[in-house]
Amino acid sequence: MHIAHSTLDTLIRPRLLIVSARYALRDYNRANRLARLLGLPMSQHLPSAHMALAQLLECERALEHARRTHDASWSAAAHVAVMTALLYEALLVRQTQPGRAGEHVPEGAARLAL
Template identity: 45%
Template sequence: MQDLHSRLGAMRRPRLLVRAARIGASEYRRRPHLARLLGEPCPPQHGAALLQLMELEEMLDDGRQRRAADYSAAQHVELLAAIIGEARSLQVAARPSTGASA
């Protein structure tokens, strides 16, 4: 199984979707967005939330590629923005803290 960073790096989506998602990610707020997207309280860990979001996004992207009638570009952008937001939070959480040494 690929790790999260590999899976994120392997994602290929249309530039317009990604550009819109990056703009949306600047307004990303974890609790309200995850509650709306996942339909449940937000997972405490960024990795768990990211996996759930990526699974939903893969299904939505499949609908985009099939040109499904129920595909929503707005929902796709919202999911991608949440993925970007969670990935950024995961990256920040993974950084070693640089405490002041005495």
Template identity: 40%
Template sequence: MKDLSDLIANLRRPRLLIRAARFGQTDYNRARDLRRLMQAQAVPGPEQALERLIEEEAKLEASRQEGAANYSLMRHIELLIAMMAEARLLPRPPQAI
């Protein structure tokens, strides 16, 4: 879990992509959006979903940087929205006092 949280925290993406994803958080519906994004019948747990979302987003980021013709800005934003939402569902480690 810590590795996933660290991975998310260390992502560096253009500010406009991140702002759009943050704005889209209000409309995120896990059951609807995650199933569609992952093309799955059942919604996996946050850890499993986040692992798959990170892999897919990394592919899109590579396409974006290459300037590939098949790059989808909307899909990239949708994946970032889902990643942010799923990261919030991960269990938090206990705080040291």
């Protein structure tokens, strides 16, 4: 799932969206929120972090397209929720990859780099 992870590193989104998602990580509950975001029944087992990351990237792409085209169906709250889940899943994936050095993120950058 290296492709999904490198895609996440290159996403550029509005600063407020990223800051909001990072702030929301404090209260993120994977068991409850991920199932809802992916449309899974609460009784179903959650996918691995790699699989969830790929599915969340697809959801985020759709939300970003709606945001950029000024679609009335776009929801800032939904976009923040998906971005929060993306950040959490990326953290889980990176914790399982030993030896991955974090790259330098310039001051003022609005990237998802963790």
